[in-house]
Amino acid sequence: MAQxxxxxxxxxxxxxxxxxxxxxxxxxxxxxVKVVALEAGARHLPDDYINDxxxxxxxxxxxxxxxxxxxxxVAKDFSGLPTWIVKAVGGATTHWxxxxxxxxxHEWKAKTTYGDLEGANLLDWPIDPREMDxxxxxxxxxxxxxxxxxxPPLPGNNNYKVFEAGAKKLxxxxxxxxxxxINATEYxxxxxxxxxxxxxxxxxxxxxxxxxxxDIPQGEATGNLEVRExxxxxxxxxxDEGKVTGVEYFDADGNLQTQMARIVSVxxxxxxxxxxxxxxxxxxxxxxxxxxxxxxxxxxxxxxTASVYALFDQPVKMWRGTTMAGIITDEAKHDPERGFVGxxxxxxxxxxxxxxxxxxxxxxxxxxxxxxLDGYENMAGxxxxxxxxxxxxxxxxxxxxxxxxxxxxxxxxxxxxxxxxVAMREHAYKQGIAVYEAVGATRVMPxxxxxxxxxxxxxxxxxxxxDGVVNKWGQSHDIANLFVSDGSQFTxxxxxxxxxxxxxxxxxxxxxxxxxxxxxxx
Amino acid sequence: xxxxxxxxxxxxQLLARAGSATAIVAMGSGFIAAPDASWAMSVTNITxxxxxxxxxxxxxxxxxxxxxxxxxxIAVKGYDSEDAAGMVAAxxxxxxxxxxxAGHTDYVSAKxxxxxxxxxxxxxxEAFFQAVRGGLVxxxxxxxxxxxxxxxxxxxxxxxxxIDRGFNDITWx
Numbered sequence: 001m002a003q004x005x006x007x008x009x010x011x012x013x014x015x016x017x018x019x020x021x022x023x024x025x026x027x028x029x030x031x032x033v034k035v036v037a038l039e040a041g042a043r044h045l046p047d048d049y050i051n052d053x054x055x056x057x058x059x060x061x062x063x064x065x066x067x068x069x070x071x072x073x074v075a076k077d078f079s080g081l082p083t084w085i086v087k088a089v090g091g092a093t094t095h096w097x098x099x100x101x102x103x104x105x106h107e108w109k110a111k112t113t114y115g116d117l118e119g120a121n122l123l124d125w126p127i128d129p130r131e132m133d134x135x136x137x138x139x140x141x142x143x144x145x146x147x148x149x150x151x152p153p154l155p156g157n158n159n160y161k162v163f164e165a166g167a168k169k170l171x172x173x174x175x176x177x178x179x180x181x182i183n184a185t186e187y188x189x190x191x192x193x194x195x196x197x198x199x200x201x202x203x204x205x206x207x208x209x210x211x212x213x214x215d216i217p218q219g220e221a222t223g224n225l226e227v228r229e230x231x232x233x234x235x236x237x238x239x240d241e242g243k244v245t246g247v248e249y250f251d252a253d254g255n256l257q258t259q260m261a262r263i264v265s266v267x268x269x270x271x272x273x274x275x276x277x278x279x280x281x282x283x284x285x286x287x288x289x290x291x292x293x294x295x296x297x298x299x300x301x302x303x304x305t306a307s308v309y310a311l312f313d314q315p316v317k318m319w320r321g322t323t324m325a326g327i328i329t330d331e332a333k334h335d336p337e338r339g340f341v342g343x344x345x346x347x348x349x350x351x352x353x354x355x356x357x358x359x360x361x362x363x364x365x366x367x368x369x370x371x372x373l374d375g376y377e378n379m380a381g382x383x384x385x386x387x388x389x390x391x392x393x394x395x396x397x398x399x400x401x402x403x404x405x406x407x408x409x410x411x412x413x414x415x416x417x418x419x420x421x422v423a424m425r426e427h428a429y430k431q432g433i434a435v436y437e438a439v440g441a442t443r444v445m446p447x448x449x450x451x452x453x454x455x456x457x458x459x460x461x462x463x464x465x466x467d468g469v470v471n472k473w474g475q476s477h478d479i480a481n482l483f484v485s486d487g488s489q490f491t492x493x494x495x496x497x498x499x500x501x502x503x504x505x506x507x508x509x510x511x512x513x514x515x516x517x518x519x520x521x522x
Numbered sequence: 523x524x525x526x527x528x529x530x531x532x533x534x535q536l537l538a539r540a541g542s543a544t545a546i547v548a549m550g551s552g553f554i555a556a557p558d559a560s561w562a563m564s565v566t567n568i569t570x571x572x573x574x575x576x577x578x579x580x581x582x583x584x585x586x587x588x589x590x591x592x593x594x595x596i597a598v599k600g601y602d603s604e605d606a607a608g609m610v611a612a613x614x615x616x617x618x619x620x621x622x623x624a625g626h627t628d629y630v631s632a633k634x635x636x637x638x639x640x641x642x643x644x645x646x647x648e649a650f651f652q653a654v655r656g657g658l659v660x661x662x663x664x665x666x667x668x669x670x671x672x673x674x675x676x677x678x679x680x681x682x683x684x685i686d687r688g689f690n691d692i693t694w695x
């Protein structure tokens with residue numbers, strides 16, 4: 001395995017090893033580019049993953065000090081836990097459910113399609129949807145996405161069967177077991193899904209794609225990638241010419257180290273990435289790196305989310321099998337007749353009893369709550385994910401009063417729903433409830449958003465440098481050798497789970513970086 | 523436990539009498555026991571009345587008629603600590619004060635769940651209530667022994683998942 005010198009300034013340093021950073025690291029390594037990937041967490045692999053919700057949370061979740069504000073309910077119920085993401089090699093690809101959906105064409109052009117909405121900071125992506133077709137295909141092939149590239153669909157579990165029956169009775173046309181980066185048959189040396197029901201806890205069979213056991217070891221095998229785990233980036237350094245030169249990070253022993261670099265890529269998720277840029281402020285860049293637009297940390301999006309759980313008079317046993325086992329896409333379209341712009345997906349979801357107790361209706365108590373849990377065996381559930389509006393004041397800032405374990409200012413995550421988000425959620429609750437009532441639900445429960453899993457937009461991509469942080473390649477407008485490679489570069493969020501798009505963008509970005517390096521431009 | 527400790531008191535009697543010195547003595551110093559002696563717990567840092575109140579609170583906050591007291595006892599036993607004693611004493615005193623204002627001897631003496639819930643509603647924004655409620659979310663529901671009561675089957679990896687064990691066995695649709 002490669003080991004690079006701290007003073008080797010020919011390497012690309014990538015901060016984060018999830019869907020963005022992990023893929024970029026492998027793609028660059030495959031092209032012969034030397035890469036040091038800094039990962040704040042430890043390396044956990046399928047043998048280590050735990051089929052237990054809270055134990056797994058303790059093993060994998062990012063629980064560093066964070067604060068929250070704004071009128072979202074997460075700020076009240078989970079004030080120190082704005083997100084539910086992962087600190088480990090592989091990042092949130094260990095935890096994700098596997099849904100791998102392409103953006104719809106119009107979603108690349110949200111401002112043009114939706115027009116001006118008061119309070120929304122909409123912008124078109126500086127990317128034509130046709131530019132992405134091939135990268136999407138390559139991402140799907142890399143990840144083994146079902147129902148694409150000739151790969152078969154996954155079988156539907158009990159939770160899906162209830163969902164599908166309700167959808168069809170309601171007249172929905174496009175309901176299926178999804179485009180999932182979960183093997184329906186053996187693929188890429190990994191086994192088929194065994195329906196354990198613990199997708200969120202890391203797939204112990206390795207049937208679900210995660211960079212932890214695909215791209216990362218593939219990149220390491222080239223001899224061009226060194227992954228340093230337990231290495232928490234603290235600051236990106238730059239020279240007098242305003243080019244980045246390296247990264248300061250705390251190693252596993254808490255000692256501050258400096259890795260020199262030719263190029264730095266930030267892929268630490270939409271909370272940590274802007275935080276790192278802001279924490280890297282200097283005399284030359286007093287507002288943080290790559291922040292001449294003032295957009296670093298702004299336009300934080302988390303998708304319009306909600307869940308609907310329903311009780312029936314007979315057993316469902318929704319926890320058996322794939323956590324996200326199917327999708328209804330009929331409402332994903334843009335149809336302003338519904339009273340909002342953009343659309344949403346309905347996707348089955350199941351939680352075990354420990355998490356159901358925590359998330360069904362946080363803070364609730366008494367028999368209304370407990371009788372719902374008493375019906376757990378007869379419960380079906382879905383998650384709803386839709387496009388939320390970017391808003392300038394929904395943002396990640398540094399909290400001067402709270403520091404993390406390294407003494408670095410903690411991020412504050414401020415979020416309030418846009419009226420469009422509220423209108424979409426109300427519509428989605430109504431439709432989700434209708435799906436279950438169509439098959440005889442005896443009780444329905446509109447469940448509020450969980451801590452965020454889809455964190456987007458805080459270093460957004462823009463045509464003009466004044467409107468965003470990075471250009472169409474994820475390259476910062478201000479600093480040519482500084483890149484952003486995670487969901488924070490999303491200009492807008494679309495209705496779809498973001499991982500496939502993050503991976504497709506990372507494949508595309510790797511080509512650009514390698515070409516620019518070869519041309520001597522960076 | 524001695525034979526005396528297992529003296530047959532119903533749980534309601536136990537809880538109702540927990541505040542009286544005679545009842546405590548009869549139970550053995552620092553003991554709270556199930557009427558059928560299926561479980562027992564001792565307290566050292568807080569009083570039996572305080573523990574009995576916590577236990578009743580736990581049942582009233584998250585009432586599951588199929589879940590026995592022993593699981594609630596496990597969920598609240600951590601409050602019998604030096605660190606928690608002050609909070610528990612103040613919290614139980616507040617609860618009893620509200621109960622008395624509503625015409626009950628104390629909280630555990632209020633006989634209907636509805637009456638006790640009304641008392642709890644008065645203090646639900648207090649840190650004491652929120653600490654007890656929040657602690658129960660994991661203290662009660664993360665006990666593996668209660669999962670089967672809900673039908674939840676827990677880990678499945680060691681059994682090969684559900685691919686051959688009914689992931690799609692629904693029949694009633």
